Amino acid sequence: MPMMLPAAQAVVPFISTISNHYLILESEVICDIPGKAADAEWRASLDEFLSSIELALTGAGVAMQAKTMVFLNPEETVVxxxxxxxxxxxxxxxxxxxxxxxxxAAEISLHTPEHRLKYSPCFTDQVVTFVIEAGV
Known part of the structure; x- marks a missing residue:
């Protein structure tokens, strides 16, 4: 379970900032996790990992609905x-x-410089898309 808290720490501040100014109907977070980092203990608690992020978003009133998915990346990376x-x-x-x-991103980098906004956000109709990277 050690990756649950960092995932929420990486995602929630960005989404929360937007929710202070706009109503978020739905949030979708796709977690691109290095396959090597997903050990047996982590895989056993995958449901808890997913629900912890969703609960952090909906429970705090940040988003009306939330869903989270995991993609185990086969690349040799720690990001x-x-x-x-x-x-x-x-x-x-x-x-x-x-x-x-x-x-x-600037505020977060003061405390956790390994978390950063990877690209400028993209906008399509009513959807905003952005990518956060978190080195470990």
Missing amino acids: HRYIVHLQLDGAFEPSKIAELLSNT
């Missing part, structure tokens, strides 16, 4: 990636969301 899709309610300003994410 964990979290691909986040947020469906927002109503109109939003892409530049404001990009600024919010950038500010959150």
Whole structure:
């Protein structure tokens, strides 16, 4: 279970920042985890891993609905990636969301420099997509 807390720590602050300004109808987090990092203990607690992230988002009122998926990456890497899709309610300003994410990344890097926003966010209709990397 050691990877549950870091996953929530990597994802929740970014999503929470956006939820302070916009209503998030649904969040989807795809966890791209190095296969070598998923030992037997972690695999045995996979359901708890998934539900802990979803609970962190819905329980705190950050998103109305949340779903989490895991992709075990066969590449030789130690980097964990979290691909986040947020469906927002109503109109939003892409530049404001990009600024919010950038500010959150700068703030987080002061405490945990291994967590970073990988790319500029993408916008399609009412969906915002961004990627967070967390080195271990």
